Amino acid sequence: MKREITDTIRDIDEREWSTLVGNDHIERSHAWYRTVEDSGMRKMHYVVVKEKGKVQAATCCYPLTEKMYIEMPFLEVRSPLGTSLAFFSQTPEHTDTLLKGLKEICRKEQAKGILIFDLRKEEFTAIRRQVKGFIDFQEQDNTYIDLNFTDFDDYLNSLDEESWRSARMTLNRAKRWKIKTVCTNEFSTWKAVAQRLQKYTCEYHNDYKWLLTEQFYEALEKNLKENAELLLFFKDDIPILFAVSLNTPDSSLYKFMGSDSDYRKYQAYFLLYYEGIKRAIERGQKRIYYGPTTY
Known part of the structure; x- marks a missing residue:
């Protein structure tokens, strides 16, 4: 198992990405991420897990300042400029490896925390077991x-x-x-x-x-x-x-x-x-x- 961190979706093979995330949501597509990157509206980071040279798990994130009582810099894990899932893991081991990559990016960006949105049930359960200080909340449905x-x-x-x-x-x-x-x-x-x-x-x-x-x-x-x-x-x-x-x-x-x-x-x-x-x-x-x- 190998972990890679990159700042562009173009470093990830489009066919392997599509196999991992599916073709049902445009906001998860390779083309959507290219669009956001080309627009310059988000500073993108990606964590990829490979086995035998093939992508088996991946996530994307970007720094975003949220207004609470004061402005707080966070690392947001979600489809950029979208409302769709951006954390794709098949095993607890993959989840753990992706989280380590996110924490590394979080330190580099000097973010105060990581916000992970729209998790599927199995990924939510895995993260909850592995992350200290994990807090969940419910968003409005799509x-x-x-x-x-x-x-x-x-x-x-x-x-x-x-x-x-x-x-x-x-x-x-x-x-x-x-x-x-x-x-x-x-x-x-x-x-x-x-x-x-x-x-x-x-x-x-x-x-x-x-x-x-x-x-x-x-x-x-x-x-x-x-x-x-x-x-x-x-x-x-x-x-x-x-x-x-x-x-x-x-x-x-x-x-x-x-x-x-x-x-x-x-x-x-x-x-x-x-x-x-x-x-x-x-x-x-x-x-x-x-x-x-x-x-």
Whole structure:
């Protein structure tokens, strides 16, 4: 068993990485990590366990300052700019080796602790047994809808009366107000628009941790153009809301929404949910994720 620490996903064979993490989540993919690295938005570190020259376990982390009573530097173990698992271990021995690598990085980064998110049950149990001072906590679930529908009308007809009426009202208003929708993977073309809309939302919440740079959109187009999509809504040719979706054959994940609050009355935020569901059903996807929301 050999442990390696590197600062780029490009040092890890893409096929071996995919075999380890699976192909069900774009946020775990080699291409997603390349996108984040190329964007320069996170300082990435990786710990890899190899046996006979092949990757058998791995984890990724990055320094991040969390605001508690004071600002505290931590090492966060999670898909960068995502909400997905980033700790992949098959045995207690692998887990122990990965943890030793994380502790080494933690010392180098002078972090106060390690935050490990979205652990699977077996990895959670193994870490809890091996780490002193381990504290667990529950995050909000990743909201999703299963799409067992023949078309969008079939989805609408599955809703209870109140939800059906609300959906119809939103869709009818969008038609009356002539809200236009654009779906594209030409991220470089729309990068300034998307960043401006997201910045409005970040300013409203006074939280800029997830504000994407224009360089991120360029990297997304370079590395994930066939699996990512930008959904934009316009009123009188003025962009009022956007979101990014990441797509596999079976699922769609919506992320990084941003809107112009001056156009709040047009309810494009709710229209986004329905348009996302409609597009996912048309693509034959079986599930759509909206992240940790209460929708």
